[in-house]
Amino acid sequence: MSIVDLTSMAESQADVKTEINNRLEKLQNEFSEYCYQCAKCTSGCEAHKLLELEPHSIVALLKRGLIDEMVNSDLIWTCMSCFKCRERCPQKVAPVDIIFALKNMVVARGNQIPGNYSTMLQSVLSIGLLQDIKEVTTNDNKTIKRSDLDLPDISKPEDVAKFQMFLSKIAVEKV
Amino acid sequence: MKKYVFYPGCVMQTEQYAYEMSIREVLPLLDIELVDMKDFSCCSTPLKSVNEMLALGLSARNLALAEKEGLDVFAPCSICHLGLSECKHILDSNPSMKIKVNNFLADENLEYKGTSNIVHTVDLLHDIVKIDKIKKAVNNPLNKIKVATHYGCHLIRPSEIGRPVDSENPQKMETILKAIGAETFDYAEKLDCCGGLLNANLPESALTKTGQKLQSVKENGFDVFVDACPWCHRQFDAKQEQAGKTIAKTLDVPVLYLTQILGVALGIKKEKLGFNLNNSPVDTLKLGGN
Numbered sequence: 001m002s003i004v005d006l007t008s009m010a011e012s013q014a015d016v017k018t019e020i021n022n023r024l025e026k027l028q029n030e031f032s033e034y035c036y037q038c039a040k041c042t043s044g045c046e047a048h049k050l051l052e053l054e055p056h057s058i059v060a061l062l063k064r065g066l067i068d069e070m071v072n073s074d075l076i077w078t079c080m081s082c083f084k085c086r087e088r089c090p091q092k093v094a095p096v097d098i099i100f101a102l103k104n105m106v107v108a109r110g111n112q113i114p115g116n117y118s119t120m121l122q123s124v125l126s127i128g129l130l131q132d133i134k135e136v137t138t139n140d141n142k143t144i145k146r147s148d149l150d151l152p153d154i155s156k157p158e159d160v161a162k163f164q165m166f167l168s169k170i171a172v173e174k175v
Numbered sequence: 176m177k178k179y180v181f182y183p184g185c186v187m188q189t190e191q192y193a194y195e196m197s198i199r200e201v202l203p204l205l206d207i208e209l210v211d212m213k214d215f216s217c218c219s220t221p222l223k224s225v226n227e228m229l230a231l232g233l234s235a236r237n238l239a240l241a242e243k244e245g246l247d248v249f250a251p252c253s254i255c256h257l258g259l260s261e262c263k264h265i266l267d268s269n270p271s272m273k274i275k276v277n278n279f280l281a282d283e284n285l286e287y288k289g290t291s292n293i294v295h296t297v298d299l300l301h302d303i304v305k306i307d308k309i310k311k312a313v314n315n316p317l318n319k320i321k322v323a324t325h326y327g328c329h330l331i332r333p334s335e336i337g338r339p340v341d342s343e344n345p346q347k348m349e350t351i352l353k354a355i356g357a358e359t360f361d362y363a364e365k366l367d368c369c370g371g372l373l374n375a376n377l378p379e380s381a382l383t384k385t386g387q388k389l390q391s392v393k394e395n396g397f398d399v400f401v402d403a404c405p406w407c408h409r410q411f412d413a414k415q416e417q418a419g420k421t422i423a424k425t426l427d428v429p430v431l432y433l434t435q436i437l438g439v440a441l442g443i444k445k446e447k448l449g450f451n452l453n454n455s456p457v458d459t460l461k462l463g464g465n
Contacts, residue, residue: 019228046328046368050380077376080384081223082368083332087342094333103224115376117225124233128216130185136192138451139458146188149449151195154188155215162283163216170232170279 016108016171023101024067031098032063034091041085041095051078055085055095062098067105076102077114125167128157177303179249179294180241181209182259184405185217187252191405193449197434198251198296200443204312205304209249214240218250220258220329221372221406234262235276238293239285247292249299253404254372256295256339257329263289264336295330296403296433298339301347306354314442316356317463322436323397324348324359325388325411327404328368348401348433355440356463364391371406379421385410386418389428399460403433412455430455439463 039056047053053075061070070076079099086094107113113121120130133146133154146154157163187194202209219233238259241248250256266273267289277286300309326345334342343366349359370384389411392400402408410418412430419426430453438448439462450457 016226016228023227046370046384047373050383051377077224078373078380080328080368080370081372082328084328087332087334092335100223100227104227107225113225115378117222117375120375121222121225124217124219124222124229129189130217130221131189133188134190136190136452137454139454139456140451144192144452146192149192149196151192151199152211155183155211155213157216158214159283166232166236166279166282167229169282170276171226171229 013108013110017105020101020105020108024062024098024105027094027098027101028062028065031093032059035059035063035089035093036091038090040088040090041093044084044088046080046082046084047078051075053078055099058095058098058102059093067102070102071105071109071111074114076106079103125164126160128160128163129154176206176208178208178210178246179299180244180246180291181211182215182237182241182248182250182255184250184252184255186405186409191408193435193452194251194405194408194432196447196449196452197432197438197443200447201434201438201441202299204441204443205300205308207249207299207304210244210246212240212244218255218258220254220261221375223258224375230258231262231265231272232276232279234258235266235287236280236283236285238262238291239280239287242288242291243285245290247294249294249296251296251403252406253295253327253330254406256293259293260338261336263293295339297326297330297347297351300351300433300437302339306350309351309437310354313355313440315440315463317352317436317440318356318461320357320460320462321396321398322352322357322359323362323392323395323400324352324365325369325400325402325407326366327402327407330404331366348403351433351437352401355437357436362391362395362397364388369402369404369407369410371410374410381410382414382418382421385414386422386424386426389415389418389426390422390424392428393426397428399429399431399436399457399462401431401433401436408432412453415455427456429453429457429460431457431460436462 041055370381
């Protein structure tokens with residue numbers, strides 16, 4: 001299985017899109033009436049200080065139904081997933097959850113997945129882990145492998161074919 | 176002896192070996208036994224941006240595997256800990272979702288029941304081992320070294336689903352560190368993010384976050400910076416030099432895992448705690464008696 005299977009199977013992706021749309025609709029109903037634009041989320045936002053993300057504006061845009069505009073914006077990919085906006089909202093609104101749903105929609109529409117996300121996804125699909133075992137450099141510049149250290153074998157999916165079957169079902173079918 | 180299934184996640188077991196080494200050295204001395212299991216996968220929490228359902232499904236699969244042992248789960252990575260906890264929170268409160276996820280798990284003869292609790296390094300030490308026991312195990316108390324703590328976002332938020340420490344004023348690491356002879360004090364940037372997850376698509380911005388936090392630690396006069404998450408540690412330790420270049424400062428902050436500094440206080444040799452794998456200047460540290 002590859003990312004192509006996950007992102008371009010038109011029929012299955014229709015189900016995924018429906019699921020994400022339902023999620024966004026639920027978030028819109030739950031959140032946008034409660035948000036009174038106090039911007040406490042933005043005042044603490046880790047990405048705001050550096051990259052001008054405004055979680056309160058994301059909620060306002062969702063309220064107006066401007067989902068396409070957000071899905072097509074790079075701004076949603078500046079979120080660091082620090083969860084401060086969800087933690088501190090006096091109205092229990094969670095802008096970070098809206099941002100996750102929007103990013104999921106970018107992927108479900110088959111748009112380019114930014115940066116290393118595709119590499120990480122591909123690795124999970126092929127070996128079940130974000131990355132394979134790496135060599136590391138010691139502070140006196142020697143290269144060391146995991147097997148040089150007194151550590152047991154790593155834990156990863158034993159039956160890869162079965163694992164991939166599970167992955168494709170959970171990621172592509174409507175949960 | 177209390178037993179836990181050891182859920183290693185990805186980054187620790189494929190790259191951040193010092194965390195795993197120090198955990199495996201320290202915990203048995205505090206009567207915690209770790210049970211290694213085959214067949215775990217990524218929790219997929221770092222891929223929530225790509226597909227949230229993947230994170231829910233993979234976390235459920237890992238929890239179902241662990242439940243077969245009838246033990247609670249020890250997840251030393253804060254990101255894994257949040258992913259597994261969030262999965263448990265969703266499946267335990269949403270029966271129809273639990274049935275759907277279990278239908279997928281049935282192919283591998285697995286079932287998520289919700290019988291295992293999930294612990295992280297910080298609450299395992301503070302709430303389960305407890306401070307008295309740690310104090311009694313110390314045989315090389317630290318030399319009043321000034322420690323800055325970093326909890327990491329995923330360990331402390333969102334408190335709504337239950338996190339091991341307080342979201343706005345976390346103090347459990349400080350309590351442990353004081354018990355082993357260190358000094359701690361709060362600093363304004365203590366709750367700031369390491370930037371780690373942004374590495375996937377905006378690495379320069381991630382390094383700026385990392386560098387800014389370390390610079391403030393340096394300016395505050397701390398001797399050492401202590402964390403307990405392989406993602407955070409990779410930023411602050413392995414990428415410290417790059418982070419310094421990114422913010423045009425010279426950074427020379429020694430960075431240790433909580434289990435490494437605790438291991439020294441328990442009298443374990445630095446080699447066994449993976450000190451040579453830290454890329455930040457930990458050699459210059461005068462931690463304690465030996």
